[in-house]
Amino acid sequence: MRVLLDDYVGEFAAALGLTAQLTGVSFVLAVAIGLVLATFRISPIAPLRAFATVYVEIFRNVPLVALVLLVVYGLPEIDINIDFVPSVIVAMTAVGAAFACETIRTGINTVDVGQVEAARSIGLTFGPIVRTIVAPQAVRSMISPFVTLFIGVLLSSSLAAVVGVGELTFTVSSINNREALGLTTFLVAAALYAAISLGAAWLGNRAERRWRVTR
């Protein structure tokens, strides 16, 4: 434990930073793309609807390991050269966006159809309906699924270790190679992951309670 504290604090901090970067960037991009996909899925434009549906089916069902390998080692073969970290982010985002799309769509569907119809019948147009009726209710119902999504993205960032990107999981195993401290090293990483996950869950719970609508 002493060795871990004295020699490896810097390394742990750097690894945690990289994990945070992978998670943060992928999560934000996934939500943004998920929003576009969800719009496609509920839009009256048939080809866009079909595209989004197929996209979601593919990327919800693909193992991230396969996708990471395909992006990291496959893209250079078709003459697209990007760095390891952006490559991993691309793979994480592609999968995350599929789940974000479903989360958003489910959230929108929790808003009763009657409310939209009522709003339309009193003369509201599309924009105000989304802004004042659908979004406020849908977003509230999405808080906890989004926390779940965030934790999923966080855990999926560990996949970067497979291609040797020095985030938390990779760093822990490389420290273990040098020091052979047994379980301790790994438990530190587990504790860090758990702390972030549970922290996010706690924040989500608070937000949910704070903005809850009592009907």
Add this chain to the structure above:
Amino acid sequence: MSATHSMFDTVGPRAQRWVRIVTAASVLFLLGLFAVAYWRFYESGALAPSRWYDLYQPHNVRYLGNALVNTAKAAAGAAAIALPLGLVLAVGRLSTRWWWRWPCAAVVELFRAVPVLLVIYIFMFALPAYGFDPDVYWKLVLPIALCASAILAEVFRAGVLALPKGQNEAALAVGMTKGQAFRQVVFPQALRLVVPALVAQAVIVVKDTAFGYVVSYAELMHSGRVLVSNTGNLVQTYLVITVVYILVNVIISQVAQRLDVALARRRSGRSQLSLLAGRFGRRPAP
């Protein structure tokens, strides 16, 4: 319009023209996208027949077929451990005795919050030093099973909590013990509620078996790696393997959805899959 949300009204003549224009534009855009992708593949030579040749040679097809069987073995092994373990954890978490409830809750929360890969590394690099050094099959299956059991525990628990309280109260009122009420009244009904969600979780287990790549267990992903190092056709091999994974998982998802619809119709209630399966990768929605 059944697939769309009512947020978009049934469109009038002017809007219909708009829909037609945007439809045409989006078709062109999507075609353009596919054309660019196709061109990239074509130009880099990835589509050359010689690069696909190895993949459909009988011995390689047999090799990948074997690998798929191993994937199934790993997934089945993990599921066989995770189901009973998840049930025990769920029952423990629902228990009224704190010394039984707290440890179960802690285990569930821990394994939901930790990446499978980290647990796999623990089994590969840390535990052998303590004399626990099983076959690679178990180094893959045990971590997957541990993480999956935490998810399944939450699915079981959600099923029990989704039952009306009156079921349990009525059972207690007619003189059953707590154990009897759970075994004979609550659990059978809860199980029926969560069966589709349990099937849906199989997708997660199948996905996680791709970590065979890391532990060198001869399932699909690792066999793909071997094939790539023999033939050098990386994109082609990994693409085929990825498609196989997607097909298997789509079939599992479809089965889960059909089951859900069938069971929901039988009790003329709401779909439970939507309640339980809003998950990313490993966590069911609470």
